[in-house]
Amino acid sequence: MGEPVVVAGGHSERGRRDNNEDAHSIRNDLGVFIVADGMGGLAAGEVASQLAVDFIPPKVIERLGQHDRPDEALRTAIESASQAILAKSNSTGESTRMGTTAVVALVRPGRVFVANLGDSPAYLVRGERVIRLTLDHTVAEELVRKGALSPDQARRSPLRNRLYKYLGSPDLKELADVHDFPPRPGDRLILMSDGASGLLGEDEIIEIATMPADPDILAKAFVDKALEKGTHDNATCIVLAFEAA
Numbered sequence: 001m002g003e004p005v006v007v008a009g010g011h012s013e014r015g016r017r018d019n020n021e022d023a024h025s026i027r028n029d030l031g032v033f034i035v036a037d038g039m040g041g042l043a044a045g046e047v048a049s050q051l052a053v054d055f056i057p058p059k060v061i062e063r064l065g066q067h068d069r070p071d072e073a074l075r076t077a078i079e080s081a082s083q084a085i086l087a088k089s090n091s092t093g094e095s096t097r098m099g100t101t102a103v104v105a106l107v108r109p110g111r112v113f114v115a116n117l118g119d120s121p122a123y124l125v126r127g128e129r130v131i132r133l134t135l136d137h138t139v140a141e142e143l144v145r146k147g148a149l150s151p152d153q154a155r156r157s158p159l160r161n162r163l164y165k166y167l168g169s170p171d172l173k174e175l176a177d178v179h180d181f182p183p184r185p186g187d188r189l190i191l192m193s194d195g196a197s198g199l200l201g202e203d204e205i206i207e208i209a210t211m212p213a214d215p216d217i218l219a220k221a222f223v224d225k226a227l228e229k230g231t232h233d234n235a236t237c238i239v240l241a242f243e244a245a
Contacts, residue, residue, distance in 0.1 A: 004185045004242035006107050008033055009216025011223045012236035015195060021045030022193045022236040023100075025053035031107040032057035035236050037120050037193040039166075040089075040098030048085045048100040048168055055081040056104060070108055071178040074115040078102060078167065078176045082117070085168035099168030102176075103134060103191045105240060112183050112240075114191075115176040118166045121197050124181060125188040125209035130202045133179045136194075137165035185244035188218070195233025196226045215239040 008028060014020040021038035023046070036052040038045030056077045063073035081102070089098045101118025114122045119136040135141065139159040143149040154160055165174060183189075188209040200222070208221045215238075222237040 002245035003109060004183050004187070005245050006031075006183075007215055007241045007243060008238060009214060009219045010035075010236070010238040011216065011220040013223050013227060013234065015227055015235050016232050017234050019046060020234045021049055022195070022234040023049035023053045024191075024236050024238055025057060026238060027057045030057050030061050032060050033105045033107075033191060033238050033240060034102060035120050035191040035193055035238055036100045036102045036167075037118065037195070037234070037236070038098065038100040044089070044092075044098035045100065047088065048098040051085055051088065052081050052100050052102050052167055055084055056102065060104075060106060070106055070111070070113045071115075071180070074104060074106055074113055074178055075175040078104065078115060078117060079172075082167040082169065082172055086170060089168055097168075099163075099166045101163070101166055101193070104176075105189060105191060105238075107183075107240070110182055111180055112189065113178055113180045114189070115178045117172075117176045118163050119161075119194045121192055121194070122179075123190045123192075123197075123205055123209075125190065125206060126184065127186070128206060128210075130205050130209075133181070135177060137163055139164055183242040185242055187242040189240040189242070190222065191238040191240075192222065193234060193236040195231050196223055196235035196237045198233070199226055199229040199231055209239070215241045 036049035038049030059077035140154040
């Protein structure tokens with residue numbers, strides 16, 4: 001059996017916000033796919049997220065061309081984008097401090113690599129299972145991992161939206177987390193901003209991901225469901241479908 005064929009689609013909506021600080025990029029030619037959720041005053045979040053989606057894909061390919069391992073290439077590209085965002089922020093003054101999350105998928109022969117900084121998640125839907133591939137880098141979730149908060153307390157905590165790792169952070173000390181898996185025909189890989197994912201349960205993710213539809217339709221269905229459930233944030237989704245060759 002040959003390599004699964006990858007088909008990707010994406011969708012983004014402003015939702016109830018005045019502007020859309022999310023950005024996404026589908027680079028089938030490079031095998032790189034990214035969702036970024038910007039933050040900052042005025043238009044700063046839009047600038048940061050767009051910089052990330054423009055910068056990271058070619059940087060990953062450049063590092064692979066210099067014989068980095070895929071996980072190394074992803075970490076280096078994301079760190080370089082973070083430095084570029086920080087430099088942009090510093091050049092425009094403290095009043096326009098900016099940053100962004102990023103969740104990035106790199107498709108290579110026989111393997112898919114997923115990297116993230118922040119709280120934009122990635123899910124693998126395989127049959128009737130949802131496998132979350134990323135950890136949220138929020139203060140509340142870190143306290144859960146350390147046993148200081150219960151998951152229920154974290155959901156109600158004012159720290160649930162405070163990030164300790166993101167692109168553009170002036171004190172970023174840890175690189176992006178990277179997870180990988182061998183794709184199978186029928187797999188669906190879903191990258192989201194937290195505005196799309198935050199109100200969706202596993203059953204809803206499975207229901208939409210397994211619909212017999214093109215990835216762009218599935219991505220819109222995820223965003224529409226988040227809006228229907230009342231998300232107050234921008235909502236963005238990319239769906240990668242792995243089909244039998």
